[in-house]
Amino acid sequence: MDPSPNTNEALTETRFSDLKPPLSEDIIEALLRSGPPGFEFCTPVQAATIPLLCSHKDVAVDAATGSGKTLAFVLPLVEILRRSTSYPPKPHQVMGVIISPTRELSTQIYNVAQPFVSTLPNVNSVLLVGGRDVRADMKIIEEEGCNLLIGTPGRLSDIMERMDILDFRNLEILILDEADRLLEMGFQKQVNSIISRLPKQRRTGLFSATQTEGVEEMAKAGLRNPVRVEVRAESKSASLTNSKIPFGLHLEYLVCEADKKSSQLVDLLVRNKNKKLIVYFMTCACVDYWGLVLSKIPALKSISLIPIHGDKKQNARDKALASFTKASSGVLLCTDVAARGLDIPGIDYVVQYDPPQDPKMFNHRVGRTARLGKEGRSIVFLLPEEEDYVEFMRRRGVFCQEKKCSEEASDVIPIIRSLAMKDRAVYEKGKRAFVSFVHGYKEHECSYILRWQSLEIGKLAMGYGLLHVPSMSEVKQKRLSSEGFSPVEGVLKFEDIKFKDKSKEKQRKQNLQAKKEKLEDKKRERDKKNSKKAVNASSATADSKKRKLTGKQRQTIQTAEDEEEMARDYRLLKKLKKGSIEEDDFAKLTGADDF
Incomplete structure (x- = not known):
């Protein structure tokens, strides 16, 4: 019996088994094994791109986030390798290369590709990303061979320069994923180095969510007569046709004062405690701070909070993502390191606690939910002085509806301040996060709307639950007012706040003692020099007078x-x-x- 027709509006009526040239039976079976029910249908970008690459065409693909781009190049890549005249390849004969901008995205592509690459018994794929010992990667390649390289530009170009054993003469296909991001992150030099080592007679696929001038130049340099594939997510509203926002995504914005933001965030998390959320912050220090503080708020005790950012070690980032991916509910606290390319299933809600420094990241952030036609929600928190950001995004084709502040939200500031008074880790991380936010705010690309001079620094410090406004040049020079900050009554001396962690507190005391001794040594040295000068001057005067x-x-x-x-x-x-x-x-x- 013929399978039931596709009812997912984000998919086409085209089955993978109907594509021309046809995909192999092994690929179709792997799709049915690895995918959910209804996975036999293609997304628009897959239906348009797979036949072109399989027909030996170069492609430049511009598609919305969450549109299924990864399978759009993984499936044809596997088919091209299967049909190659060089198949089966020798152990160090590289037949395919996939370049992506981040370690997380490269790892995701590698994992998505494995079920399909495994249908080629003699093809070995290798993941090459930073954060690991390059010598360990080289040893794996030497001992096990590699026919498909998947990784970040830095590590790929490094391995290519170091290892003469790799043979690229019969390379069949090169894929550049998130090409705009590759350029934004400054990988042009490494990408050019990689391409210069590859034969010109190859298939090339360039995939990007946005077509910039740099991407256009890259396409001209690396592709031969490419076919342009442009796919936009359809929208329920006619005014949103051709939007880059995923179908089924409900966008909202919430305007609230800086000293109320954290309370509104906690209220939102409590109301969605059984769902899967991503919360985006401005900086790594902000993620560290809120990850620590939110985990100690009683109302959030039952919620799994997982922090991730670019300053964490790669192994810790991998474990955090794996844990969140497997979870049925929980909250991922992150920076824009998790804004692009990552396909984490089941995200119900995306919360932008801070608007992104680069407005282009707005779409990538919200694109983590409502993927492949599913429903999803997103909300961005805005200060009253940031409300023009809504109109700015509307002119970019992103339409948000206003959401009112919850009147039932409990004030969490006293709780946070109490935590800071009891544990120096909270106190210091809070100051560090606050300062990093202000400095990061000054780097906003749309600074004519998000003006750092308009920040109400006093209310902002209250929202962070700080015990005092940190000493910053912007405050000292009175460029930012600390009005709106309420000092903590009866607080002990800030230098007397101790770490709960005994080993950290012991180290702090040792550091303080060492600092005190150093200051005393400097004072004694200074007094000694001054005394010597005085004695010399007195002696000279005395000698002069003695003669008379x-x-x-x-x-x-x-x-x-x-x-x-x-x-x-x-x-x-x-x-x-x-x-x-x-x-x-x-x-x-x-x-x-x-x-």
Whole structure:
């Protein structure tokens, strides 16, 4: 019996098995094994691109995020390798290369490709990304061989330069994924280096969510008479036709004061505690801080919070993503390191706590949900002075509906401040996050709307639950007002706040003692120099006067000097008894150690 027709509006009526030239039976079976029900149907970008690449055409693909681009190049790549005259390849004969901008995206592509590459018994694929020992990668290649390279530009170009054993003469296909991002991240040099080592007689696929001038230039340089494939997500609203926003995505914005943002965020997380969310912050330090603070708020105790950002070690990032991907609910706290290309299933809600520095990242962030025709929600938090951002995005084809602040949101600021007073880790991470946010805010590309001079720094510090407004040049020079900040009453000295972690507190005390001793050493050295200068000056004056004084006058001066020396020694003795100075210091200062 013929399978039921496709009911997913984000898919076409074209089955993978209907494509011409036809895909092999092994590929069709792998698709049915690895995909969900209804996976036999193509997305528009897959239906348009796979036949072209399989027909030996170069392609330049411009498609919305979440449109199924990865399979659009993985399936034809496997078919091209299967049909190659060089198949089966020798162990170090490279037949395909896939370049992507980030480690996470490269890893995702590698994992998506494995079920299909495994249908080619004699083809070995290798993942090459930074954050791992390059010598370990080289050893794997030497011992196991490699026919398909998948990785980031830096590591790929490094391996190519180091290893003469790799043979690219029979390379069949090159894929450049997220080409616009490759250029934005400054990988032009590495990409050019890789392409220069590859034969010109090859198939090339260039995939991008946005076509920039740089991408156009790359297409001219690396592709031969490419076929342009442009796919836009359809929209429920006629005014949104050809939008790059995924079908089925409900976009909202929430305007609230800076000192209310954190309370509104906690309220939103509590209301969606059984769902899967991604929350985007401006900086790595912000992710670290809110990851720590939110995990300690009682109302969020039952929610799994997973932080990830670019400053974390690669192994930690991989584990965090794997954990969140497997989870049925939870919250991923992240920077834009997780904004592009990553296909994490089941994201219900995307929360932009801070608008992205680069407005192009807005679409990529919200594109983590409502993928392949599914429903999804997204909300961006805006300060009152940022409300023009809504109109700015509307002119870019992104339409958001206003959402009112929750009146039932509990004030979490007292909780956060209490945490900071009890644990120095919270106190210090909060200051670091706040400062990094202000500095990051100054780097906004649409600074004519998001003006850092308009930041209400006092309210912002309150929203972060800080105990005081950090000392910053922008505040010292009164370019930003701290009005709206309420000091904590009865707080102990900030330097007396201790780490809950005993080992950290021990290290802090050691650092403080070392700093104190260093300052004391500098003071003693300074006093010693000043004393020496004074003695030298006095001696010179005395010698000058001695030549003109009578014997009686010289005797009077000598007596006064002797009395002054005795008084100085007596003062030092009193300090010794009080413990203000050590015996060694007393001996040095009185000259007793000369005997």
